[in-house]
Structures are given as C-alpha cells and as structure tokens.
Amino acid sequence: MAANAWLHRLALGIALPLAVLTAPALWAAEPKTDAAPAQAETDAAKAVRYTRALETAPLADNALEMRRWLLRWILETPDHTVLVCDTLGTLDDENAPLYGELLVQMMGGNVAWQIEHPQDTDEVSHQLAGARSVLKMYAVYLANDPKWKVPKLDAAIERERNGTLREHVAQRLADECSEESGREKVALGEQSPPPPFLGGFLRESHVIYPLKVPTGWVMQNEHRYDELESGASVRFQREGDASGWMDVYFYPIGAINKQDLDRLAKAEREQLVTVWKDAATGAPLSALDTFSVPVKGGVSTPAGRQSRPEAITAYAADFTYKHRNNGRRYHSVLVFMVDRLYAIKLRYSADTEKLSRKQARKEAESFARSLLPEVDILSTGKCGSPSMAIDDQMADGCVGEDPIQPVVLEGRRELRFEYPVPR
Known part of the structure; x- marks a missing residue:
C-alpha cells in the first residue's frame, strides 16, 4: 500500500x-x-x-x-x-x-x-x-x-x-x-502533516436543535462528555411518559465517503453486540438496515460550498435487553447517520409492555425523520481554507475559517463546541 x-x-x-x-x-x-x-x-x-x-x-x-x-x-x-x-x-x-x-x-x-x-x-x-x-x-x-x-x-x-x-x-x-x-x-511525523482534525480542521461547531420535536418528544437534559471527540448527548422524552426515552448523540466525524460510512455503521452494530451480549434477551440483534432521512429544505448553497442533498442515509438495528438496574425489559433501537461533518446517533429505549419491537423501530425512525430537518450544524476552522477544499468547494457543514455567532431562535437550543489547538 x-x-x-x-x-x-x-x-x-x-x-x-x-x-x-x-x-x-x-x-x-x-x-x-x-x-x-x-x-x-x-x-x-x-x-x-x-x-x-x-x-x-x-x-x-x-x-x-x-x-x-x-x-x-x-x-x-x-x-x-x-x-x-x-x-x-x-x-x-x-x-x-x-x-x-x-x-x-x-x-x-x-x-x-x-x-x-x-x-x-x-x-x-x-x-x-x-x-x-x-x-x-x-x-x-x-x-x-x-x-x-x-x-x-x-x-x-x-x-x-x-x-x-x-x-x-x-x-x-x-x-x-x-x-x-x-x-x-x-x-x-516525517511528512508535512495536515492540520489536526480538532483544533485545526474544526475550531468551532454550533449544533442548534429544537427543544420539542414535532412527533411529541421534549428535550429533558444535555450531557457534555469530557473528551472533545465524544461531543454531547441530548435526552428526549414524551411529556408524562417515562416508559421510553430517546438519547441523541452528536460528535465530530469529518467528511467521509459512502464506503467509510458503511463501515462506521457496521462498527456501531458490532459495539452493541459486544456491550449488550450479557443483557440481550429474545431474538438476536437485527441486521443493519437503511432508510432515508430528509434534511432541512429551502436552504440556498453559497458559492464555494458543497450543495446540500435532499436526504441522507440512516442505518438502523434493534434488539431487546433486560435493564441492569430495574430488571425491566426494553426494546432498543439504534439509528446512525452522518451529516455536516458530525455523526448523529439515536438510541431509543422503550418498555416492552408499552410497545412491540416493530413499533419501537418505527418510532425511532419517525423521530429521526422529524428531528434532522430541524437541526442546524455549522462549523468553522481550516475546513474553510482553500487548501482543504474538495473539488474547489468547502465540505458540507463548514461555513468558513472565521468564528461565527449564529442566531438561536426561541424554542431552540445551541450546543457550542470549541476545539483548541492541540498541545
């Protein structure tokens, strides 16, 4: 090679x-x-x-x-x-x-x-x-x-x-x-290295998401991880319903091709097999399937930036597990996708007494289709440099080299990630 x-x-x-x-x-x-x-x-x-x-x-x-x-x-x-x-x-x-x-x-x-x-x-x-x-x-x-x-x-x-x-x-x-x-x-280390991914290619990112998703889900809390690579997660639940919850993870991933995306999705499924092998019950983890998720429409593409697709491909798999703490059984659905230089992972857990496994899968896919069009992801850094352009265009999600201050409208919340230059 x-x-x-x-x-x-x-x-x-x-x-x-x-x-x-x-x-x-x-x-x-x-x-x-x-x-x-x-x-x-x-x-x-x-x-x-x-x-x-x-x-x-x-x-x-x-x-x-x-x-x-x-x-x-x-x-x-x-x-x-x-x-x-x-x-x-x-x-x-x-x-x-x-x-x-x-x-x-x-x-x-x-x-x-x-x-x-x-x-x-x-x-x-x-x-x-x-x-x-x-x-x-x-x-x-x-x-x-x-x-x-x-x-x-x-x-x-x-x-x-x-x-x-x-x-x-x-x-x-x-x-x-x-x-x-x-x-x-x-x-x-013996060649001129490209700029570091975090702190170079990406210096700041702004993930703006809705506090309420049209399908009835309401934001409950956020959790930022100590490692910058891990980003943050947001939990959603339906008001008055504690039988299920939806965790949404956002973390930087970069610009990747279709082959690499397939590998990432398979790796996510493999991780579920490894982590949940002792708690999984019933039918085994399903095969990895794909479905289409629309992106935000009506957004013009400025000159020099990659055009936005009409939809992106999401990957999904599901299984059933026994909760380690309360002993209850839950259906769990994984949805994984990559959009605008960020990975977006959903993990839906639903009480088996409330929903069937098939219903839980359908609910998670519906949530993904409702959430993503409402999410904005804007990044700055060397991704906006001409030297980082792909076919003379900035990667989708990159808006330039200089920091920005996006407007966050009522009913929405911003996750701001700042990536310092590595020591």
Whole structure:
C-alpha cells in the first residue's frame, strides 16, 4: 500500500473498521482505567496509560474512546515518529477480524516504548514493543471469545515463548519496510502533516436543535462528555411518559465517503453486540438496515460550498435487553447517520409492555425523520481554507475559517463546541 494511502486512511482515523474509532461508548465519555492519575498528566503519559489499559481491557466500554484519542494523538504529535510496519503479517486485509484494533495497538505499543525508553532509538526495539502490545491485547480477546482467533498471532505468541520473536520482527522489518526492500514505508511525523482534525480542521461547531420535536418528544437534559471527540448527548422524552426515552448523540466525524460510512455503521452494530451480549434477551440483534432521512429544505448553497442533498442515509438495528438496574425489559433501537461533518446517533429505549419491537423501530425512525430537518450544524476552522477544499468547494457543514455567532431562535437550543489547538 502506498505511503500516501496509509496516511490518508490514518488521518481519517474514523474510517477504520470494526469499531476502532467510531462512536463514543454508550454511557461514558472519559475512559476509566484502574490507575487513573491523581493530578494532571501530559499527553505522552496519557498515551502510555491508554495503551496499557487497552492491553488488559480491550473490550471495556470505553475502549473505543481510548483508541480514537490514541490514534489522533500519534498522528498529531511532533515529538514521536511511528513507523507502521506489518511485522506480524496481520495488516494485509483491512476486512480481517480485529484489523483496526491491531493497527492502533501496534502503533500505541510502539510510541509507549519510545516514551518510556527515550534513549532507545533502535527501530527493531520499537517494532518489537508494538508487536508485544498487540499480543497482550489479542490474548484477552481470544480468552473472551474464540471467534477472534488469528492464526498469524498464534504463531507470533509461540515465537515469543521460544525467544525468536525479536528475530522474526527484525527480519520482517528488513524485508517489508526498509529502504533496501524497495517498498514504501510510512513514518508518521516525517511528512508535512495536515492540520489536526480538532483544533485545526474544526475550531468551532454550533449544533442548534429544537427543544420539542414535532412527533411529541421534549428535550429533558444535555450531557457534555469530557473528551472533545465524544461531543454531547441530548435526552428526549414524551411529556408524562417515562416508559421510553430517546438519547441523541452528536460528535465530530469529518467528511467521509459512502464506503467509510458503511463501515462506521457496521462498527456501531458490532459495539452493541459486544456491550449488550450479557443483557440481550429474545431474538438476536437485527441486521443493519437503511432508510432515508430528509434534511432541512429551502436552504440556498453559497458559492464555494458543497450543495446540500435532499436526504441522507440512516442505518438502523434493534434488539431487546433486560435493564441492569430495574430488571425491566426494553426494546432498543439504534439509528446512525452522518451529516455536516458530525455523526448523529439515536438510541431509543422503550418498555416492552408499552410497545412491540416493530413499533419501537418505527418510532425511532419517525423521530429521526422529524428531528434532522430541524437541526442546524455549522462549523468553522481550516475546513474553510482553500487548501482543504474538495473539488474547489468547502465540505458540507463548514461555513468558513472565521468564528461565527449564529442566531438561536426561541424554542431552540445551541450546543457550542470549541476545539483548541492541540498541545
């Protein structure tokens, strides 16, 4: 794979498959580890902490958050260079199980070693550290479910046991990633990097949504997550009806193509399988279906900006679960879509005594079709720079480089996100 292709995929980290960098975990924003620091930590220390946490708990509710932050930091830091080399032979098929998780863990283990051993400049040691970090994570996955079995990693574990893993890594490094091999190598940090996604491409965003949705839902509360990548969520309920609730998540995702959108949606479904496998009851999680959601009509498109579509594609799946606290059974519906540089995820929970599973699914889709035309999403930053244009046009949702102050009419509320330049 050409170096520029690697960098393009990694810079769009959100496109990695199998839930590597997708939505925020369902109920938590700040990844929690067993040894959270008592005082403010540097980003480098945080990178090490997240890497070690992912080695021992890769299926934790907040693992996706940690992977997303870790990859973005590696891409943006000027202090460390990570050579992405397929020393374990597992990165040749992006559709293989755990592909994205393995890639991020390999990079994390590599940079964690560099941070902990600043005097060690030996590339073989860096690659070996990345490989060993991957093997620790893989062992946890395999113990959790045999479906994650990867024969090449089993062989690597055996090499680690008999003391030949370093030799194998060194040989792969020479064969696949050296200048003499004739192959292109990818060194993050050695090329002129694009502006960081948050704090560069996006500096501010304004999500303006209605306090009441035409189908009868009323805003109850907001929750902002500590990690900027996680955005915020808004809960809606029908007045006087506590039998169901609708949580709407908004978080930055960037400009993505149809293939990447499909992967993100599949990753969301995979996350539900992982998180709810012990609480799900009845029929299994449904297949992922699509439906059309109209966008706000009658909006003129200024010159130099991408035109708005008439509708966007939403993805939906549903299942039934038993609530961990009150023991009641609920139907749950996931709706996932991307619009104007932001992911919008709905999670509808409905008491099984009030609605059938089919009715809950229909209700969630109706809510999505009612909500989205009432939502405005406006972003500023380098997304408005001519250098960031796509076919000489700014991405849909970007309104320029300079900050704006949108008017928020009565009956509406603004979620303002400010993204400082990364340290």
